Amino acid sequence: MNRRQKTLITTVCAALLLIGVIASALLIGDEWIATNFEIKNEPPSLAHPFGTDWLGRDMLARTVKGLSVSIGVGVIAATASAVIALILGMLAATMGKAVDNAISWLIDLLLGVPHLVALILISFTLGGGLKGVVVGIALTHWPSLARVIRAEVMQLRSAEYVLISRKLGKSRWWIASRHILPHMIPQLLVGFVLLFPHAILHEASISFLGLGLSPHQPAIGIILSESMRYLTSGMWWLAFFPGISLLMIVRAFDILGENLRKLTDPHSAHQ
């Protein structure tokens, strides 16, 4: 088995894990997380692999639901961020030096404030909740991808077929949509998947701090921050399982992104 086949198999496994979590979250109804005081505070067992919480709710069902909320927020935020990155990256590379300088100044401005502090500020401005988290993540996560796109477009602009196209009198728009954009799609896709882990982790962090999603949307950050109160009473399963599931999801996205990059990169195509 060569390296490419191995990469493909891990990619498929990671994708299956993510699809599995989303699908099972859709299948789990509200009756699964109904409160049941007869079985509250139970450690993990066969019936409840992740244990139950202080209201007798099954932690496995809560975790899966929470993960799907987190993945949903991550998808929206990472998509918005990738779109901003694409637009600003292409503008920086094509619209001349002044625009390029302005955008690099903007990137410096964003990177100058720690991500988490910027997120707190933005989510405070929007009054917290889902909107605050999504806008905050979308506005703070684009710089790295925008830089990649800018560099790529810069390189493409001096490619021979683009130069020939220009000499043949094709318009800027024609070149951008026929030559440059198709080239950017794999980059964008990979960048989008790699934005994901950061988006989910930051969403969980900001919700954990109490500035993100409201307690009515039981995202992983909320579940973990609620379990903080029960740590000292030795109920370790409340924190351990949701956290490790989050870790696995983030890692799966990371692997997915890295592998997609390897697969789309012609330099490693023959390995």
Add this chain to the structure above:
Amino acid sequence: MIAFLCKKLLRFATLLIALCVLSFWLVSYSPLDPIQAYVGADMTRVSLEQREAIAEYWGLNKPPVERFLHWGSALVQGDMGTSMIFRRPVADVIGERFMASLALMSMAWLFSGILGFVLGAIAGMKQDTWVDRLMKWYCFTLASTPTFWLGMLMVIVFAVWLGWFPVGLGVPAGVLAEQVTLADRLYHLILPALTLSILGVANVALHTRQKLVDILASDYVLFARARGEKGFLLFWRHGLRNVAIPAITIQFASFSELIGGTVLAEQVFSYPGLGQATVQAGLRSDLPLLLGIVICSALFVFIGNLVADIIYRLVDPRIRKGESA
């Protein structure tokens, strides 16, 4: 060098001004009412006149532009206003909280830097062996680990199960402030600092490893190998100096993530530092404190980046030569 510094400072000045305007504009559009946050649960018992009196006391009844000019001119003179939740000048609150956070951050920073460098160097020297693979796996997993969750695990294992360390806070509970010793403070610092160090290792280690792998593939290392150098001697003579500069630089440039991690760790361990103050300011709508923290953290990150740039130029002779040529 001087020209470079001036350019950096000038750019930072424009960024800082923009940041002040932007963040002030952002918080002034927040739907969260600072007066309501200030009064809290007694809101129903506060009459309209009292509301207006509070608004006037904090200057909240004026239009945003006027408030900004007032705040901005005070800021230039070093006055960041009065914190609404601590009822003390923002500069004092930030100064005090920052010192507590600085102890935590510097401990985590030093420890993660040294450990990360050593791990990265070992992995780079043993490239493609199981040591290397284990290190890479460890670093990639850490990069996906939520800081606050690791902190919670630390609490569960070391504070609840083993009982070696306190569950939280910066000083022992129920002890007078004068009787708190340095040892007490250090004792409370270990667990949060350890959490941050474990996570901070990943970045430096992976970077160091990659640099070392690149260097080991160079011609002069091939020649050194041909002369019979190997193992630690090879690393000492050809690797160390080439790898140390990027490692130090990346560690200084990581202040931004360090602050982010500190905010989360302080929240988990109830450690009374700047991060906890940030969260409090956000949750309880303390505008002056929030703005002050945003600006101070930007300053902190800028200093880190500047030091990284300066070290890069001062220590690496190649870049200096390139500049004069």
